[in-house]
Amino acid sequence: MIAPPDTRPPDVPAADAPVAAWDRAYANSAAVPDAPAIFAAWAARSAAFRETARGDIDVPCGAHPRERLDLFLPEGAPQGLAVFVHGGYWKAFDKSASSWLAAGPLGRGWAVAVPSYPLCPEARIAAIARSVARAVETAAARIAGPIALVGHSAGGQLVTRLIAEGSPLAPDALARVVSVVSISGVHDLRPLRRTSMNDTLRLDATEAAAESPALLAPVAAPRVAAWVGAAELPAFRRQTALLAAAWTGLGLPVAAVEAVGRHHFDVVDALADPGSALVSRLVGRFPGDR
Numbered sequence: 001m002i003a004p005p006d007t008r009p010p011d012v013p014a015a016d017a018p019v020a021a022w023d024r025a026y027a028n029s030a031a032v033p034d035a036p037a038i039f040a041a042w043a044a045r046s047a048a049f050r051e052t053a054r055g056d057i058d059v060p061c062g063a064h065p066r067e068r069l070d071l072f073l074p075e076g077a078p079q080g081l082a083v084f085v086h087g088g089y090w091k092a093f094d095k096s097a098s099s100w101l102a103a104g105p106l107g108r109g110w111a112v113a114v115p116s117y118p119l120c121p122e123a124r125i126a127a128i129a130r131s132v133a134r135a136v137e138t139a140a141a142r143i144a145g146p147i148a149l150v151g152h153s154a155g156g157q158l159v160t161r162l163i164a165e166g167s168p169l170a171p172d173a174l175a176r177v178v179s180v181v182s183i184s185g186v187h188d189l190r191p192l193r194r195t196s197m198n199d200t201l202r203l204d205a206t207e208a209a210a211e212s213p214a215l216l217a218p219v220a221a222p223r224v225a226a227w228v229g230a231a232e233l234p235a236f237r238r239q240t241a242l243l244a245a246a247w248t249g250l251g252l253p254v255a256a257v258e259a260v261g262r263h264h265f266d267v268v269d270a271l272a273d274p275g276s277a278l279v280s281r282l283v284g285r286f287p288g289d290r
Contacts, residue, residue: 013194022194025235028153028264038265039097046099053099053106061115061138062131064123069115069135070095071142072102078111080145080178082283083136084271087153087184090128091120091200100272107274108283110148113139117158121200125189125211129161133168140173148179148282152268156185157213160224160243164216174220181225181282183271184236184264187214187243191235214239214246225255225281229262236264255281 013021029035050057055072082105086098094116102112115135117128140147151159160182162169169177189208192198209215218224224247228240237258244256259267259278270276 017194019194019196022191023196025233026192026195026197028233028236031233032263032265035265042097042100046097049100049103053102055111059138061135064118064131066094066116066118067131067134068095069113069139070099071139072099072106072112072114074106074109074111076109078143078145079109080111080148080283081113081139081143082110082148082150083113083115083139083159085115085117085132085149085151085155085158087151087155088119089197089201090123090125090154091197101268103272104270104274104276104279105148105283108279110283111139111143113143115139121202124202124207125157126207129158129211130168132158133162133170133173136162137170137173140176145176146178147173147176148181149177150181150183150271150282151185152183153264154186156182156226157187157189157211160185160187160213161211161216163218163220163222163224164213165219166210166216167219177220177222179223179282181227181278182240182243183227183268183278184229184232185213185226185239185243186236187226187239187246188212214242217250218247218252221252223255223281224252225257227257227259227267227278227281229264229267230258230260231263232267233264257281 053072057070058068061067086093095114105112117131149159189212226240226243244254247254270278
């Protein structure tokens with residue numbers, strides 16, 4: 001018997017490849033040499049932003065000590081509520097490094113909630129999604145109007161999970177979601193089971209499938225964009241294209257956008273600019289919008 005040709009792209013590890021090969025496919029910090037300096041800059045910008053921003057810090061949104069959110073308020077009555085969910089592969093970071101990214105939606109008149117959530121291995125990814133849902137519901141109880149969800153990396157998985165079948169988001173909050181942007185999101189969790197980080201994530205086959213937005217049908221119909229840096233690792237560019245293809249095929253068009261010259265950690269920078277295309281995609285209005 002003649003073996004079928006190997007049609008994998010050259011950068012995709014084989015199913016039986018060693019863990020190190022799968023680690024390299026998803027190793028963002030290794031792919032961006034100045035990653036530590038970028039993380040330090042996020043923290044410094046966020047601390048400076050909180051010094052002058054209007055709003056409430058450390059609003060409880062659950063029983064866990066990490067279930068807190070910062071709620072930033074624009075001048076005047078908010079046009080709606082934007083929620084930014086941080087990344088870190090569900091095992092790192094918290095809201096304190098993301099405050100500065102609220103500047104873009106704030107500049108467009110939207111209130112912005114930035115939550116923290118419990119991390120792996122203490123929490124499973126399914127439980128983290130429920131925690132983020134509670135944060136959205138807490139902020140939504142304070143801010144009237146439409147809701148826009150945006151998340152980076154693991155946060156991209158979490159915000160798209162909230163509009164997929166089996167959503168942990170309460171129906172009244174779900175009905176208010178008008179826009180979702182996943183920035184460099186991981187929409188199919190199954191490959192992560194082959195990486196060493198799964199020692200921390202503890203994904204089994206059942207949870208990996210159940211929590212992968214690309215494998216689930218959307219249960220809401222907001223405007224959705226999957227946004228990724230054109231200079232990112234191929235795995236993340238494929239994860240973006242996968243969600244767009246899967247959900248568009250199910251009747252919910254997803255805009256797939258590759259930001260020229262951007263890598264995994266600077267692709268979020270545009271979220272701090274009220275005039276950026278990313279912020280317009282999140283909280284703007286376009287011809288033909290619902």
